[in-house]
Amino acid sequence: MTLGTWLLDKAAGNDKKMRRLVAYWGATALLYAASLTFFWVEVRFGKANAGIAFIFTGLVVTGEIAFLLLIRNFERLGLSTAQLSLYQSWFAIVCIALSYTGQGPLRGATLLGLFVVLIFSAFSLKAREALSLSIFAIVFLGATMCAMPFTAPQFFDLKTELLHFMLASSGLLVVGVITGRLNNLQASLKAQREELRTAAEANRKLATTDELTALPNRRYMTELLRHDEQRRTGAVDSICIALIDLDWFKKINDEHGHDAGDEVLKQFARLGRQHLRESDVLARWGGEEFLLYLPGTDLRSAHAVLERLRSQVESARLLRHAGEIAFTFSAGLVELAAEEPVEQGIRRADGLLYDAKLKGRNLVETDMEAGLKTGSGPSQAEHGA
Numbered sequence: 001m002t003l004g005t006w007l008l009d010k011a012a013g014n015d016k017k018m019r020r021l022v023a024y025w026g027a028t029a030l031l032y033a034a035s036l037t038f039f040w041v042e043v044r045f046g047k048a049n050a051g052i053a054f055i056f057t058g059l060v061v062t063g064e065i066a067f068l069l070l071i072r073n074f075e076r077l078g079l080s081t082a083q084l085s086l087y088q089s090w091f092a093i094v095c096i097a098l099s100y101t102g103q104g105p106l107r108g109a110t111l112l113g114l115f116v117v118l119i120f121s122a123f124s125l126k127a128r129e130a131l132s133l134s135i136f137a138i139v140f141l142g143a144t145m146c147a148m149p150f151t152a153p154q155f156f157d158l159k160t161e162l163l164h165f166m167l168a169s170s171g172l173l174v175v176g177v178i179t180g181r182l183n184n185l186q187a188s189l190k191a192q193r194e195e196l197r198t199a200a201e202a203n204r205k206l207a208t209t210d211e212l213t214a215l216p217n218r219r220y221m222t223e224l225l226r227h228d229e230q231r232r233t234g235a236v237d238s239i240c241i242a243l244i245d246l247d248w249f250k251k252i253n254d255e256h257g258h259d260a261g262d263e264v265l266k267q268f269a270r271l272g273r274q275h276l277r278e279s280d281v282l283a284r285w286g287g288e289e290f291l292l293y294l295p296g297t298d299l300r301s302a303h304a305v306l307e308r309l310r311s312q313v314e315s316a317r318l319l320r321h322a323g324e325i326a327f328t329f330s331a332g333l334v335e336l337a338a339e340e341p342v343e344q345g346i347r348r349a350d351g352l353l354y355d356a357k358l359k360g361r362n363l364v365e366t367d368m369e370a371g372l373k374t375g376s377g378p379s380q381a382e383h384g385a
């Protein structure tokens with residue numbers, strides 16, 4: 001572990017955002033430390049004002065401690081990261097202008113710090129804020145230069161200050177505008193990335209969802225089954241699969257219209273969503289056929305689930321202006337044998353579904369012997385208005 005990571009762990013903990021903010025703070029603290037060293041070396045050589053160096057040191061140390069506390073508590077104080085960055089930039093500008101007034105012939109170099117502050121702010125400030133920050137820097141620098149005949153008369157030289165001011169203000173305006181533009185560019189890139197992410201998510205949903213019933217579609221279910229099949233190891237939990245087919249659906253379409261048929265499909269999907277567990281997946285397999293996947297469920301429990309759904313569907317009514325529509329379904333239910341390919345399980349379920357239709361519909365047919373073949377039998381007469 002490096003010293004930097006250790007310090008970051010201590011000062012910021014594990015939160016990613018907090019670590020980023022504290023790391024930025026650390027970078028500015030290093031810049032301040034370098035400026036202080038430079039300032040005190042100048043004082044040592046008699047090229048800077050010791051009084052202002054003391055004030056500058058006190059201001060920087062107090063300010064940096066205050067900012068670290070502010071960063072650690074910014075969420076509690078209801079501040080945004082942009083606000084934090086703006087306050088830090090204002091503070092840095094005040095410090096730089098103050099250190100300018102206290103330094104001798106090399107003071108022009110401190111003005112570079114103003115550009116560094118503006119470029120730093122490009123990552124967090126909007127175009128207008130960046131421009132107003134450069135205007136603040138120009139005004140504050142001008143004001144401190146005007147105060148120099150009183151605060152540091154030994155270094156004041158009107159022509160030098162005028163030249164410094166003209167250079168700094170023109171440069172700051174240009175950098176302010178450019179950083180603003182950069183920020184706008186960054187914001188639009190961020191917006192584009194978000195749009196792409198939303199579009200990709202919508203596409204993924206469209207590709208895996210049945211438009212009419214909003215259930216997962218066949219593509220999704222096929223992927224899921226393939227994926228789960230690959231993960232299956234010899235002794236896993238029981239897995240059941242049921243193929244479900246609405247009974248006499250063509251007749252519903254013919255008697256009540258295609259729209260009514262669509263409504264029946266939607267109603268069935270709603271009932272499925274209501275009465276199945278989170279872990280069960282019901283997908284539209286095609287037309288009026290659905291595939292129900294019940295992982296971690298043995299045949300007896302799966303049968304109970306399907307029976308419950310069958311009886312809910314049987315007693316539900318779809319209300320239309322012309323009256324009510326009743327509908328039922330038949331299902332073929334299998335439990336996958338160990339190592340049995342899913343494809344084969346689906347074929348077995350299809351065969352059982354065929355049997356259920358032959359036996360009169362409104363039935364859940366399994367390959368379990370005896371009492372599991374339940375249902376209320378032929379439903380032909382029941383559907384219709």
Ligand SMILES: Nc1nc2c(ncn2[C@@H]2O[C@H](COP(=O)(O)OP(=O)(O)OP(=O)(O)O)[C@@H](O)[C@H]2O)c(=O)[nH]1
Nearest residue numbers: 245246247248249250251253258261262287288357
């Ligand atoms: N309204 C509507 N009808 C559909 C849709 N998909 C398939 N169908 C219709 O569903 C009907 C299925 O009819 P069949 O395969 O004869 O089955 P059935 O009438 O349900 O008879 P059994 O399955 O034997 O009980 C066909 O008329 C298809 O046109 C759909 O999305 N909406």
